[in-house]
Structure formats: C-alpha cells, structure tokens
Amino acid sequence: MEILSPGDSWSEVMQKMRDYFSIGVRVIWIADPVARTVYAYRSTTDVREFSEQAELIDAEVLPGFSVKVAELFEI
Numbered sequence: 001m002e003i004l005s006p007g008d009s010w011s012e013v014m015q016k017m018r019d020y021f022s023i024g025v026r027v028i029w030i031a032d033p034v035a036r037t038v039y040a041y042r043s044t045t046d047v048r049e050f051s052e053q054a055e056l057i058d059a060e061v062l063p064g065f066s067v068k069v070a071e072l073f074e075i
Contacts, residue, residue, distance in 0.1 A: 001029040036073050
C-alpha cells in the first residue's frame with residue numbers, strides 16, 4: 001500500500017507503480033487520505049476504486065483479508 005502525501009506528484013506515483021509491477025507485484029493499493037479513497041491497481045490501467053463506505057478486499061491476493069476503508073483513515 002502506498003499512501004499519497006501532499007508532496008507526491010502523480011508522475012512519481014506512476015513510476016513507483018511501474019517499478020513495483022516490473023518486479024512482480026500483483027496489486028498496488030494507493031490510499032488517498034484527502035479523498036478517503038483507496039485505488040487498487042492490477043496494472044497502470046486496470047484500477048478499482050474503493051470509497052470510504054466500501055470494504056477493501058482482494059480474495060485472490062489476500063484470501064480472507066478485509067477492512068473497511070474508513071478504518072484505514074481513522075486517527
């Protein structure tokens with residue numbers, strides 16, 4: 001999981017994703033604290049959006065894992 005910070009540029013985030021995918025990472029979760037949303041990327045063009053009300057799951061990569069997106073942003 002990558003957490004966006006105010007200083008992150010989108011081009012830097014995309015480069016990190018390319019790097020991760022090139023070494024075999026199957027899914028990358030990008031958490032946007034401002035939008036309170038998590039984006040699940042399986043490639044740089046295959047993305048699924050999980051809003052604050054959603055449950056973040058990926059049975060293929062992490063069987064049995066689930067977490068409410070809102071809980072990820074609680075402080």
